[in-house]
Amino acid sequence: MRLSHCDNPKIKEQADAWLVSIGLQDVAELTVSALLLDLAIRNVKGEITREEVSQRLKVHYGDTLYEEPKSGLDGGYEVVPPASPKIKEIEEYNRKLRPALYARLDKERNLN
Template identity: 75%
Template sequence: MIYEEKYQELVELSHSDTSEIRKQADAWLVSIGLQDAAELKVSAFLLDLAIRNVKGEIIREEVSRRLNEHYADIQKRESKSGLDGGYEIIPPDSSKIKEIEEYNRELRPALYAELDKKRNND
């Protein structure tokens, strides 16, 4: 499968009738969205591992181990966003937060419609 097909499979899993599968796929898609907001693109290899994780074929620790093995010989590049493997603290007024939310709103419009509805009812 090519990258787009793997990504589409993960999106389809995020629409599963099984809530646990849906939650795991959503978590992967949000993390991929965060990478995209940082102007990074995940590999098809990672997408494959994410799909296998969501389907219950491998656990997250196995995903991490396989990533470390796969990329062990590759030198780490300078990050475009200042991320160094740790966490980046994004101030509440940062435009990055808006970019991330817009990306995720496009990805999951029904979820954000539900969240907006709950916010308006509070």
């Protein structure tokens, strides 16, 4: 998603959040639908709100197949321990998406 390289910090932050979400689905070996990608891009561009994304997913998939995410760590999110191999998979995937960011982080780590 080219929007993650935008100069506008708000757009960049939203794009990064979507990229992480999509990356986590990929790591979990789930297929990301074209509909979700389209909604993510439209949300980042400011064409639709997060609430509209949720509503359109409910309309497309039906209320029984879509559960609104719960907030906080008690909301069913998986806490991945630091030593988990999943952490490495997530980082490898994100390195492919954001090579410049990781090059900078690697450089900073080597300086310390």
